[in-house]
Amino acid sequence: MNIDVIGRVRPSIRNEGPCTLAIGSDNRVSSRPGGQSFVFQHLYQQGSSNLDVYSRHVEPMVDIFLAGYNVCFMCFGESGSGKSFTLAGDSSMKNGLVPLVLASLFAKLDPGDKFLYSQDGARENSKVTLRMVEIYQEKVRDLMVIPTTSDGGLQLRHTAEGGVEVDGAIVTQVNKASEATTLFREGWTRRNEEMTDQGLASNQSAVVLQLDLTYVAKETGLPNRSRFTLVDLPGSEKLIFESTHIRMRDGPLLSRAIVAFAGVAKELSSKRNANRVINYNQSVLTRLLQEELGGNCRTRCLVCMKPQSDSDVLAGTLRVAEQLALVNTFPILNDLYAQFLLTQIRARLLKLELDLGSDVGGGQGRPAMSDVKTELQRVQTENLQLRDKSERLLYRLEQLQSKYGTLAHSKADLNSELLSTEEEKLKVGKALVELEIENNKLKEELEAQKFEMGNRILELENQLLEASMRAEQWHADAMKLRQTEDERKQLADEFVRIKEQLLTQTRDYDALVAKNEELSMELLNLVNTKNELLKQRDNMSLAGMRGAQHDPQAEMQRIKAMIAKTPAEMAAAAGGGRGSSRRQQLPAERRMLRTGELDRELEGLRGQYDKDQEKLRDRINFLLKELQDTRQLAKNRLREISEVKAALVTARSDAQQMQLQYNRCQHKLKDLQEEYKSRLGRYVQDIAEHEDSRGGGGGDGGSLRDYVTSMLADLRRAHKSREEQLAAAAQEFRGRMMDTAREHERLLVAHESLRQRVLESAPDVDPGPPIDQLRLTDEELISGTQSELLRLTEELTRARKEAANLKLRLGARPDTGERQRLADGEAHDFQDLRRQIRDFNNSALEEQLREARRKLEKQQRRPRDSQPLERPSELRWAAVDVAAAAAVKIGEIAAVRTNSLDDANKSARWCVLSHLHPVHWLPAGRPILTHRCCRRHVDDEQLQQDDKRQATTGSFHHWCGEAKQFKAMDTGL
Numbered sequence: 001m002n003i004d005v006i007g008r009v010r011p012s013i014r015n016e017g018p019c020t021l022a023i024g025s026d027n028r029v030s031s032r033p034g035g036q037s038f039v040f041q042h043l044y045q046q047g048s049s050n051l052d053v054y055s056r057h058v059e060p061m062v063d064i065f066l067a068g069y070n071v072c073f074m075c076f077g078e079s080g081s082g083k084s085f086t087l088a089g090d091s092s093m094k095n096g097l098v099p100l101v102l103a104s105l106f107a108k109l110d111p112g113d114k115f116l117y118s119q120d121g122a123r124e125n126s127k128v129t130l131r132m133v134e135i136y137q138e139k140v141r142d143l144m145v146i147p148t149t150s151d152g153g154l155q156l157r158h159t160a161e162g163g164v165e166v167d168g169a170i171v172t173q174v175n176k177a178s179e180a181t182t183l184f185r186e187g188w189t190r191r192n193e194e195m196t197d198q199g200l201a202s203n204q205s206a207v208v209l210q211l212d213l214t215y216v217a218k219e220t221g222l223p224n225r226s227r228f229t230l231v232d233l234p235g236s237e238k239l240i241f242e243s244t245h246i247r248m249r250d251g252p253l254l255s256r257a258i259v260a261f262a263g264v265a266k267e268l269s270s271k272r273n274a275n276r277v278i279n280y281n282q283s284v285l286t287r288l289l290q291e292e293l294g295g296n297c298r299t300r301c302l303v304c305m306k307p308q309s310d311s312d313v314l315a316g317t318l319r320v321a322e323q324l325a326l327v328n329t330f331p332i333l334n335d336l337y338a339q340f341l342l343t344q345i346r347a348r349l350l351k352l353e354l355d356l357g358s359d360v361g362g363g364q365g366r367p368a369m370s371d372v373k374t375e376l377q378r379v380q381t382e383n384l385q386l387r388d389k390s391e392r393l394l395y396r397l398e399q400l401q402s403k404y405g406t407l408a409h410s411k412a413d414l415n416s417e418l419l420s421t422e423e424e425k426l427k428v429g430k431a432l433v434e435l436e437i438e439n440n441k442l443k444e445e446l447e448a449q450k451f452e453m454g455n456r457i458l459e460l461e462n463q464l465l466e467a468s469m470r471a472e473q474w475h476a477d478a479m480k481l482r483q484t485e486d487e488r489k490q491l492a493d494e495f496v497r498i499k500e501q502l503l504t505q506t507r508d509y510d511a512l513v514a515k516n517e518e519l520s521m522e523l524l525n526l527v528n529t530k531n532e533l534l535k536q537r538d539n540m541s542l543a544g545m546r547g548a549q550h551d552p553q554a555e556m557q558r559i560k561a562m563i564a565k566t567p568a569e570m571a572a573a574a575g576g577g578r579g580s581s582r583r584q585q586l587p588a589e590r591r592m593l594r595t596g597e598l599d600r601e602l603e604g605l606r607g608q609y610d611k612d613q614e615k616l617r618d619r620i621n622f623l624l625k626e627l628q629d630t631r632q633l634a635k636n637r638l639r640e641i642s643e644v645k646a647a648l649v650t651a652r653s654d655a656q657q658m659q660l661q662y663n664r665c666q667h668k669l670k671d672l673q674e675e676y677k678s679r680l681g682r683y684v685q686d687i688a689e690h691e692d693s694r695g696g697g698g699g700d701g702g703s704l705r706d707y708v709t710s711m712l713a714d715l716r717r718a719h720k721s722r723e724e725q726l727a728a729a730a731q732e733f734r735g736r737m738m739d740t741a742r743e744h745e746r747l748l749v750a751h752e753s754l755r756q757r758v759l760e761s762a763p764d765v766d767p768g769p770p771i772d773q774l775r776l777t778d779e780e781l782i783s784g785t786q787s788e789l790l791r792l793t794e795e796l797t798r799a800r801k802e803a804a805n806l807k808l809r810l811g812a813r814p815d816t817g818e819r820q821r822l823a824d825g826e827a828h829d830f831q832d833l834r835r836q837i838r839d840f841n842n843s844a845l846e847e848q849l850r851e852a853r854r855k856l857e858k859q860q861r862r863p864r865d866s867q868p869l870e871r872p873s874e875l876r877w878a879a880v881d882v883a884a885a886a887a888v889k890i891g892e893i894a895a896v897r898t899n900s901l902d903d904a905n906k907s908a909r910w911c912v913l914s915h916l917h918p919v920h921w922l923p924a925g926r927p928i929l930t931h932r933c934c935r936r937h938v939d940d941e942q943l944q945q946d947d948k949r950q951a952t953t954g955s956f957h958h959w960c961g962e963a964k965q966f967k968a969m970d971t972g973l
């Protein structure tokens with residue numbers, strides 16, 4: 001019966017991203033297109049739970065176990081793929097398979113859940129025992145006891161009854177599922193969780209849980225015994241390395257269990273007959289699990305996989321899974337007969353071993369054999385340790401040899417390092433000058449900003465002045481208006497007085513007219529009477545009656561008196577005694593005429609009065625309206641003035657802050673420059689001294705090399721910190737500039753609205769310059785980029801000059817090529833730097849090839865059969881780091897300076913391409929260097945602008961992909 005191999009892909013955790021495994025519809029998982037693949041019997045996808053696995057593939061095993069067969073469930077896969085989660089669940093106590101097995105086992109043994117071992121009908125006297133051990137570095141530790149420091153580990157014992165057992169491991173009888181689960185959890189927490197040089201110890205340890213069930217089968221009345229083994233295997237990631245490589249790196253013990261497991265699986269898969277002979281003694285784990293792997297056991301293996309796995313690691317895991325699926329096991333019912341049979345066979349085997357031992361021991365019998373066996377074991381362990389020691393020594397020897405070789409070439413190395421130091425110096429000098437120029441530019445910008453702000457402040461002060469003048473003008477207007485108001489009031493009073501006078505006159509006039517009419521009537525009567533009297537007199541004179549002459553005379557006298565009296569009364573009625581004596585004597589006709597004239601005059605006066613009244617009213621309305629508008633305008637002006645004042649205060653404080661910031665930058669830069677200069681001088685002096693002492697007294701090349709390396713590291717650190725500081729300062733300054741620009745824009749808007757209002761309310765007042773004149777012109781904006789280019793060119797020239805000066809100061813003369821290079825200018829800068837680093841890499845590559853050749857020759861001379869080792873020298877690491885640092889620096893400078901995504905992409909690409917050579921000749925894992933460079937780059941981008949992140953990360957992946965393709969094409973190099 002073959003081992004069942006099922007797969008499980010765990011869900012993504014902690015921003016791992018989606019599952020990238022190539023999974024076919026037939027449950028085939030491939031490590032890469034055309035690479036190692038395997039078709040699982042069943043594949044649990046990401047959404048599956050422990051309960052799903054349990055119900056489908058583990059619960060049936062509990063039934064088989066209860067039926068009297070040995071069963072085994074093992075979890076296999078790389079570290080972090082979910083083996084522990086599957087078996088034990090997680091901290092949130094989501095149940096793992098072990099607690100589920102225990103619960104189900106006891107539930108099936110005791111379906112009524114009444115008391116222990118009530119029988120389920122098929123069994124009697126059931127008894128469950130539990131044993132749990134951990135195997136780490138070939139030591140077996142009992143997880144049922146608290147570990148002690150003096151724990152020497154348990155030994156395996158081969159007995160005829162039980163086969164291979166852990167000698168001395170505590171076997172605990174468990175009566176309830178909860179009790180068993182608690183024991184399991186306690187044991188699980190006792191696993192070795194130490195952090196070692198090779199990662200967590202638990203990654204390389206195996207946990208074996210053995211549940212033994214004994215009972216009497218009711219049907220036969222015979223005792224039965226079965227075992228359920230649950231195994232958490234060590235991480236499979238080590239399987240991508242050669243075993244010699246693992247031995248070299250981890251020592252002989254750490255990864256032995258998983259390597260032996262894979263070895264036994266391979267052996268078993270190729271020898272499928274029952275009479276096979278398998279070497280289980282490769283490790284403690286395979287010895288302990290020999291029944292489970294190739295004997296009397298029904299075994300199922302769950303292969304756990306991460307959703308995103310390294311293709312090589314996955315290929316290693318799938319290869320073992322494929323081999324396991326071909327392994328045959330031979331489970332039989334462990335009834336009494338089978339147990340007898342097995343015991344007999346084991347006993348025979350043991351006897352054979354003993355016989356063999358006694359032959360070897362010269363016929364000294366059993367006690368001698370056990371001694372020999374113990375001795376053999378001891379010698380084997382000693383041998384193992386000695387082998388380990390000798391391998392380590394050999395490795396150390398090789399290291400030393402390579403170091404000696406390196407020392408022999410130390411001069412060349414030192415030269416190249418000095419060259420790189422020179423380059424570094426150049427770059428640092430260049431960066432320094434760049435920073436200085438940037439700082440100058442910032443200073444200029446700040447000055448310009450200050451100047452602009454000063455202008456703006458002046459302008460605003462002018463505006464304020466104008467506004468206050470206008471306010472004064474409005475104040476004078478208001479005064480005038482107040483005067484006009486007073487005049488209007490006086491006029492209104494006058495008008496009232498005239499009106500009253502007019503009314504009085506009108507009344508007098510009316511009375512006069514009435515009196516006049518009355519007098520006219522009386523006059524008319526008198527005239528009529530006179531006419532009659534005259535007629536009578538005429539008649540009487542005609543008649544000649546003398547006595548009658550007296551009466552008409554009297555009558556005449558009376559009339560005359562009346563007429564004389566009438567003008568006096570009229571004068572009195574006119575009141576004022578104004579009438580002259582001449583007027584008193586006016587005849588009635590004339591007075592009537594005068595009355596008509598008066599009427600007309602009065603009419604005219606009335607018309608005039610109405611017109612005046614109308615005009616006055618209009619004027620008053622107009623003045624009132626004007627007053628209201630002026631008041632409103634004054635209010636608005638006051639508010640705007642206070643706004644402008646506030647803006648001015650803010651702008652001033654901004655300018656002050658910028659000045660402060662600028663001063664701080666200046667100081668920082670000065671300090672850093674000083675520090676750098678003094679450090680550089682000190683280093684160069686030290687190197688010269690060391691060189692002198694070496695030339696004179698035969699100094700130690702290695703220590704000089706270390707010294708130079710540490711110096712370089714020091715320089716790099718100092719430079720990096722300086723860059724970071726300045727980048728932060730520049731960032732802050734840029735932010736401040738942006739704020740000021742925003743403020744400027746806001747003031748412009750305020751200015752424009754003020755201007756519009758002034759234009760609307762007082763067209764004759766100067767509203768200040770239009771907004772367009774205050775904005776930055778297009779030329780100014782374009783000249784930003786051009787001046788940046790110009791500035792970069794200047795920076796480069798200055799950096800070169802500075803470097804040449806430095807060289808001169810240090811005793812080296814700039815060669816003609818250098819001078820030529822100085823003259824070449826900006827266009828050759830990047831090309832030049834690239835060439836230098838490429839040369840540097842090439843020379844390092846040549847060095848590597850030379851070293852490899854040397855090693856090969858050495859190993860050909862050596863009788864050992866071990867493979868030649870491919871270990872890059874420390875110097876090369878340093879060289880790569882220098883090249884990487886240079887590439888990153890240039891990329892960062894380009895990105896920070898131009899703040900352009902294109903440039904960032906270009907430099908990311910350059911980082912990758914310029915590191916292709918180092919990537920080639922570095923062992924697996926080292927390409928992280930390139931990743932790190934790009935990653936840093938991407939991080940910088942993130943700092944600058946968040947929404948660029950995605951694009952830059954895309955570019956990062958793109959170029960890394962390109963680098964990989966390049967690498968694949970070039971593997972024959």
Ligand SMILES: Nc1ncnc2c1ncn2[C@@H]1O[C@H](COP(=O)(O)OP(=O)(O)OP(=O)(O)O)[C@@H](O)[C@H]1O
Pocket residue numbers: 010011013048077078079080081082083084085086090200202203204234235304
């Ligand atoms: N099916 C799952 N559902 C949710 N989380 C899971 C699942 N499988 C594993 N994990 C989580 O993945 C992480 C790694 O799992 P786990 O520790 O079980 O891996 P491992 O293979 O046992 O690793 P190691 O060998 O280092 O112990 C843990 O945080 C675990 O909670």
